[in-house]
Amino acid sequence: MSLSLVSARATSSLLPGAVSSAPCSHGFSQVSSIGFLSLQHSHISFRESSGLLGFQLPSLKISRELETPLVRQICRAALAPEVEAAVSKQSWRSKEPKDTTVMIVGATGYIGKFVVREMVNRGYNVIAVAREKSGIGGKVDAEQTIRDFPGSTVVFADVSDTDSITSALQSPNINVDVVISCLASRTGGKKDSWKIDYQATRNSLDAGVARGASHFVLLSAICVQKPLLEFQKAKLKFEDELVNYGNGLTYSIVRPTAFFKSLGGQVQSVQGGGPYVMFGDGKLCACKPISEADLASFISDCVSDVEKVNQMLPIGGPGKALTPLEQGEMLFKIVGKEPKFIKVPIGIMDFVIGVLDNLSKVFPNLEDAAEFGKIGRYYAAESMLVLDPVTQKYDADATPGYGSDTLEAFFDRCVREGMAGQELGDQAVFKS
Secondary structure, X not given: OOOEEEEEOOOOOOOOOOXXXXXXXXXXXXXXXXXXXXXXXXXXXXXXOOOOOOOOOOOOEEOHHHOOHHHHHHHHHHHHHHHHHHHHOXXXXXXXXXXXXXXXXXXXXXXXXXXXXXXXXXXXXEEEEEOOOEOHHHOEOHHHHHHHOOOOEEEEOOOOOHHXXXXXXXXXXXXXXXXXXXXXXXXXXXXXXXXXXXXXXXXXXXXXXHOOXXXXXXXXXXXXXXXXXXXXXXXHHHHHHHHOOOOOOEEEEEEEOXXXXXXXXXXXXXXXXXXXXXEOOOOOOOEOOEOHHHHHHHHHHHHHOHHHOOEEEEEEOOOOOEOHHHHHHHHHHHHOOOOOEEEEOHHHHHHHHHHHHHXXXXXXXXXXXXXXXXXXHHHHHOOEOEEOOOOOOEEXXXXXXXXXXXXXXXXXXXXXXXXXXXXXXXXXXXXO
């Protein structure tokens, strides 16, 4: 017996797809099941092939090619009893926030520090895990980190070292209910990506579970939908292990679009009379940017909202999707200057990447330089929006919006108050 999920577009053609034995998201394996499910113009029909009704649970997973909002909704309904059963066993969900311990790794990062503060404000017992030297260039010492997180317990550890994070949590008083990971490679280099986006995150999962954690909230990225870069592959490997972890562990995987700070690298340059630099015609890509505060709020919702349990959660900010051209026009309007653009042909990046790729075969130390070029090329051409798995086109309407902070208000504040706290550090492409 076999079940194929088939998605029909405007035509009557059917696209077969794999169904597997892990929760709805991505990947491939096998499962026994029952017939054919056809999705046509938002109408659902089920054709039985074996005389049996129902899905084989406890879990169901659709192939990446068929991961659409409608199919995800169907899977969510099919898996509701499984999720309900898992949640019912998590005793912390019936407790007050003050009696619920949430461990946050990546606590000193751009998003992590806002998540710590948001969770403290919501009344949770927060353990913030940080390095003794944190921040860009390791400029923030332990004492400053403790001062930055009033109301939380700060634990110092190197999460890329299994022994370090395990030892830091050995205190008999440290029991964990939930882990939130805001870890991310600072550079996107190959080794750093696997060290942080995969291994350090996996270490945090294992250490948290060892101390009793039964729910894991992962800050991932929407761009893993189209994994061409090393850090995306590292994130996906961990996502897959998290989804298939078992042992009663539930998860929420948050895939945000662009952050405000990643779009603010040219504010000071434009303010000083410089041009706005963009690739192609400025319309190659678009995003629905989200503020750090709004994203922190959404991530925090994942702790208490059972509707977000065992879900992939793409999320953007409020309003329409914006292209680089629209972002530049917005910025010039705010600074009160006539728009002045430099349009860089995307082919230049392809040439540079090709040269670096070839050189890295002879000089391995150039491998990361080639990867950085690929990262720049990716963000210059790929939208940070939900990718339709059938059409392979980005869909702004399918990208959920959340919060109230707008990019326009962010630009306005940066023009008036400066870019303090929005430094890109190693991630900068355009530097003022």
